[in-house]
Amino acid sequence: MKIKKFMCLFAAIILCISLIVGCTFQDKTDEKGSNQGTTQNNEGKQEKPQEVTLRFMWWGGEARHQATLEAIDLYQKNNPHVKINAEYGGVDGYLQKLATQLSSRTAPDIIQIDVTWILELTSQGDFFVDLKERNEIDTSIFDKNFLDQFCYHNGKLIGLPTGVNAGAFLYNKDFFQKYGIEEKMEWTWDDLLEVAETVHEKDPNAYLLNLDAIRCYYALKTYVLQKTGNYWINDDYTLGFDRETLVEGFNYLNKLLEIGAIEPFEQSAPFHGKPDQNPKWLNGELGMSWSWTSTYAAEKANIPNLSIAMLPVMEGAKDTGIVVRPSQLLSINKDSKNIEEAAKFLNWFFSDSEAAKILKDVRGVPAAKVARDILVENNMLDPVLNEATTIAMERMGTPENDISQNQELEKITTDVIQMLAYKRLTPEQAADELIDRFTQKLSELKEQLKK
Amino acid sequence: MKYYRGKNYVGLLYISPWIAGFLLFKLYPFVMSFIYSFTRFSILDKPVFIGLENYIYMFTKDKLFFPALKATLAYVFMTVPMKISFALFVAMLLNMKLRAINIFRTAYYLPSIFGGSVAVSVLWRFLFMKEGIVNKFLGLFGIKAVDWLGNPDIALFTVSLLAVWQFGSSMVIFLAGLKQIPNELYEAAIVDGASRIRKFFSITLPMISPVMFFNLVMQTINAFQEFTGPYVITGGGPMNATYVYSILVYDNAFRYFRMGYSSALSWVLFLLIMIFTALLFRSSSYWTYYEDGGK
Numbered sequence: 001m002k003i004k005k006f007m008c009l010f011a012a013i014i015l016c017i018s019l020i021v022g023c024t025f026q027d028k029t030d031e032k033g034s035n036q037g038t039t040q041n042n043e044g045k046q047e048k049p050q051e052v053t054l055r056f057m058w059w060g061g062e063a064r065h066q067a068t069l070e071a072i073d074l075y076q077k078n079n080p081h082v083k084i085n086a087e088y089g090g091v092d093g094y095l096q097k098l099a100t101q102l103s104s105r106t107a108p109d110i111i112q113i114d115v116t117w118i119l120e121l122t123s124q125g126d127f128f129v130d131l132k133e134r135n136e137i138d139t140s141i142f143d144k145n146f147l148d149q150f151c152y153h154n155g156k157l158i159g160l161p162t163g164v165n166a167g168a169f170l171y172n173k174d175f176f177q178k179y180g181i182e183e184k185m186e187w188t189w190d191d192l193l194e195v196a197e198t199v200h201e202k203d204p205n206a207y208l209l210n211l212d213a214i215r216c217y218y219a220l221k222t223y224v225l226q227k228t229g230n231y232w233i234n235d236d237y238t239l240g241f242d243r244e245t246l247v248e249g250f251n252y253l254n255k256l257l258e259i260g261a262i263e264p265f266e267q268s269a270p271f272h273g274k275p276d277q278n279p280k281w282l283n284g285e286l287g288m289s290w291s292w293t294s295t296y297a298a299e300k301a302n303i304p305n306l307s308i309a310m311l312p313v314m315e316g317a318k319d320t321g322i323v324v325r326p327s328q329l330l331s332i333n334k335d336s337k338n339i340e341e342a343a344k345f346l347n348w349f350f351s352d353s354e355a356a357k358i359l360k361d362v363r364g365v366p367a368a369k370v371a372r373d374i375l376v377e378n379n380m381l382d383p384v385l386n387e388a389t390t391i392a393m394e395r396m397g398t399p400e401n402d403i404s405q406n407q408e409l410e411k412i413t414t415d416v417i418q419m420l421a422y423k424r425l426t427p428e429q430a431a432d433e434l435i436d437r438f439t440q441k442l443s444e445l446k447e448q449l450k451k
Numbered sequence: 452m453k454y455y456r457g458k459n460y461v462g463l464l465y466i467s468p469w470i471a472g473f474l475l476f477k478l479y480p481f482v483m484s485f486i487y488s489f490t491r492f493s494i495l496d497k498p499v500f501i502g503l504e505n506y507i508y509m510f511t512k513d514k515l516f517f518p519a520l521k522a523t524l525a526y527v528f529m530t531v532p533m534k535i536s537f538a539l540f541v542a543m544l545l546n547m548k549l550r551a552i553n554i555f556r557t558a559y560y561l562p563s564i565f566g567g568s569v570a571v572s573v574l575w576r577f578l579f580m581k582e583g584i585v586n587k588f589l590g591l592f593g594i595k596a597v598d599w600l601g602n603p604d605i606a607l608f609t610v611s612l613l614a615v616w617q618f619g620s621s622m623v624i625f626l627a628g629l630k631q632i633p634n635e636l637y638e639a640a641i642v643d644g645a646s647r648i649r650k651f652f653s654i655t656l657p658m659i660s661p662v663m664f665f666n667l668v669m670q671t672i673n674a675f676q677e678f679t680g681p682y683v684i685t686g687g688g689p690m691n692a693t694y695v696y697s698i699l700v701y702d703n704a705f706r707y708f709r710m711g712y713s714s715a716l717s718w719v720l721f722l723l724i725m726i727f728t729a730l731l732f733r734s735s736s737y738w739t740y741y742e743d744g745g746k
Contacts, residue, residue: 096705103495120708124495213688266601267581269689279582407706418690422603437514444512448491 049081052338054345055108057087058328059094061298064362071358075348082341102127102333109336110346112328113159115150119402122153129332129339132157136343141351141368149399150326159329160350163294163364166324166392167218170296171288172281173305179206181287185391187312189223189252196261199287207263209256210286212275213414213421216253216262219290220417221404222311222321223249225397229318232404237446239438240404243431250420250427257421265421276302293392294327294364296385308388313395324396327364365389406445412437488715493708505715515691515699516716522607523696526681527674527727530611535666538618542625543655556626563619572683575613576600579684600685603692610693613680614673621666628662629655660739668731675724696720 058068065088072084087108095117101107102121111128113121121127131137139147142161151157169187176183179199196208211219221232227248230240256262263278263286271278276295280286282302291299293308300306313320330349332342349355356371360380366372375381403409413434420430463470488505492498509516545556565571578584579599586596599609636654645653656663678697681687687694700720704713 093705099494099705099708121495124493264601265689266598269598269601269606269685270576270580272688273686279577279580411702411706415691418688422690424690440512440514 051081051083052341053083053085054110054336054338054342055085055087056110056345057098057108058112059089059091060362061090061295061301063297063301067359067362071349071355074354074358075345082345084345105335107333107335109333109338109342111331111333112162113331114328115325116402116405118153118158118329122158127334128156128158129334129336129343130156130158131160131332131343131346134332134339134343136340137347138351141370143367143369146326146367151329159331160346161326161329161367163327163361164324164367164389164393165292165294165327165364166389166396167222167311167322168291168293168296168388168392169288169309169311170291170299170306171309172284172286172303173307174284175206175287178284179203179287183307183309185309185388187309189312189314192261192312193255193259196256197259200260204260206285206287207260207280208287209262210275210278210281210289211256211262212268212272213265213417214273214410215275215290216417216421217410217413220249220253220413223252223314225319225321226314226317231398231401233401233406233409233438233442235401235403237403237442237449239435239442243435246431246434247428250430253417254420254427265418292327292364293385293389296364296382297361308384310388310391310395320395320397322392322395322397323400324392325399326367361385403442403445408441408445409438412441484714484717487711488718490711491709492711492714494710495708498711501711505712506719508712509715509719515694518691519694519696519699522692522694523675523677526607526611526677526693526695527671529608530614530674530677531667531670533611534615534618534670535621535663537615538621538666539625539659539663541618542622542629545622545626546629560619560623563617565617569679569683572613572680575610575680575684579609601689603690606685606689606692607681610680610684613684614677621670624662624666625659628659632658657740661741664731664735664739668728671727671731672724675720675727 056072058064060068068088069086072086076082076084085108095114098107098111098113099121102125107127132139137160139157139160146161146164147157151159151161171183173183175181179202181195181199192208199206199208224241224245225232227245228241232240234240257264263280265272268275268278268280275281275289276291276299278286281289284303288309289299290311296306296308311322313322330346332339332346336342349359350366350368351370353370353374356366356368356374357378357380359366359371360375361382365381365385366375372381376386416425416430416434416437419425419433420427425433487498489500489502490498491501491504541559545552545559549555562571579586581596581598581601583599585599590596597605600606632655636658637650640650640654676697677695678701681693681695682698682701685693687698696716697720700713700716703709703716
């Protein structure tokens with residue numbers, strides 16, 4: 001009996017040990033590299049720089065992943081002492097993951113972030129290195145105005161812009177040919193109605209616009225901003241528009257829905273939040289998508305004959321409402337143990353000609369002028385994309401303030417837009433409902449701010 | 452007694468990984484979420500104590516709380532009976548003495564292995580979209596295409612079908628229960644000239660009622676917490692028809708970064724599940740039958 005008991009205990013201990021060993025085994029091999037570096041240093045042979053491992057996290061599509069990995073490979077080849085671990089995936093859940101990592105101090109060294117997150121993240125703590133203090137990085141390659149508008153927060157340079165991203169239509173040339181639509185760069189709001197109507201009359205299964213409730217919200221916002229020339233929501237948490245203008249906006253949206261410019265929500269509902277995955281769009285039964293220039297490369301992989309047009313601007317618009325902003329920012333984690341190496345990598349990433357040639361426009365048209373020039377010289381920049389970006393830069397609207405991009409307000413608006421699309425509300429009622437819910441939510445948010 | 456105690460440590464050692472996991476990933480979050488539910492906490496910042504404010508806000512101001520609650524209750528009352536009756540039906544089919552019955556049993560269990568995974572939910576979207584396979588199939592019989600996911604009145608039903616499809620685990624338990632029924636009872640019933648339906652209601656149902664009770668409790672608890680299906684298939688839409696409670700919890704936690712409020716919501720859900728489970732336990736004495744009198 002006793003022997004049996006002993007055996008049991010023994011087996012259990014072996015199991016436990018194997019569990020622990022199994023878990024730590026990988027770490028040991030990983031550390032090997034850096035250990036070697038340190039022992040060498042200790043021995044005083046300081047020929048080789050200390051080996052470091054950097055973690056670089058980004059989100060994106062297939063094309064971006066491939067190009068970035070290739071760039072990392074090249075950098076590792078040029079700098080054998082640096083090892084860069086790539087952590088990449090889709091944008092779904094990225095911010096959630098990042099927030100958790102930041103709060104638990106396990107975030108990567110180099111982090112791709114979105115401009116809209118800056119305020120949210122920095123208000124919670126000091127997570128990012130002030131890049132203007134790093135001598136390794138030459139910030140003069142970026143447009144100063146662009147940096148000032150988007151990348152600074154409280155006088156600190158939070159991140160560097162990867163590319164220029166502008167709101168734009170992406171349209172399917174095949175669709176345009178099929179329905180005899182004239183291809184053009186400039187659209188007006190009335191054009192859209194007119195063309196959309198003829199398309200839908202020709203073919204009841206075809207719709208000019210690929211818009212889900214969220215994209216409808218962008219359109220509504222743009223329409224209203226062009227009328228008011230104001231912020232969507234003012235900095236003091238009051239509405240940046242009056243009821244009349246909002247009703248006009250909803251009326252326009254309603255018209256789009258009624259004449260069949262937009263695929264009915266009943267049909268497109270499964271693709272709410274992901275209109276780029278809608279099979280009708282991929283099959284060329286939807287003509288144009290209210291989107292971003294930064295997604296052009298990724299979407300072109302699915303729709304080969306894709307092109308870009310400008311978002312509509314009405315005559316006498318007080319503000320174009322066209323959002324132009326960095327596609328993303330690359331930041332360095334303040335907790336990083338290798339800030340210097342990370343900064344060197346970033347500088348190379350943005351300014352080296354080989355890097356630029358590999359990365360091309362997978363993060364939108366490069367924001368750094370040197371990189372852009374290299375691409376143009378080598379004919380590597382899609383001329384349409386370059387042109388669209390240049391025009392968009394010229395007619396860039398006032399950058400949105402933070403509260404205008406609030407997620408809870410977005411949820412409210414998309415809810416109301418759905419009620420309009422499902423005919424539960426008239427445009428007037430929709431405007432009232434929206435104002436009502438906004439006012440309540442804004443007063444709540446303001447109250448929280450005080451505390 | 453001595454023998455028993457000696458073994459105890461070994462046993463504890465065996466389950467120690469589970470205990471560690473339970474303490475770290477279940478008990479700790481459980482306690483912390485209760486504490487956080489009285490705070491304003493945005494995960495990145497330090498929590499601020501605000502008393503009952505979260506709970507008061509939930510019932511007085513949150514415009515999505517009651518709709519979400521309604522959707523969840525509708526989902527539970529739709530999914531649980533459908534799933535259980537379907538599982539029982541399949542279990543009875545698979546209880547027949549057929550050749551190669553084990554292959555069928557395995558095949559019918561497969562959907563549950565896929566579970567509520569994201570991939571299956573995406574598949575569901577493509578099955579039930581306007582031009583999806585289901586509508587194409589119905590078209591063969593001349594039935595007009597239905598907006599399975601786009602119609603606010605049907606969407607929740609379509610989503611709950613996904614849960615019904617994963618009937619496997621309840622089915623296996625039912626199957627075990629059915630196998631326990633002594634054959635003499637059926638033989639006696641046949642001698643008395645009972646019909647199939649009579650046999651089902653007078654013998655099968657009472658005999659498996661404890662199993663039924665177990666399934667009912669487990670499935671109700673699961674259904675209240677359903678997230679993946681509605682979130683991936685419809686994202687809570689259209690018009691919040693499938694905006695179930697756990698999506699509300701998720702949105703507040705990870706979209707608006709209101710961890711404190713989200714914890715409070717979770718605790719209300721927890722209480723709700725407790726109440727429903729208690730009700731089921733209370734009612735069970737009226738309809739479950741134990742051979743040993745339930746002792």
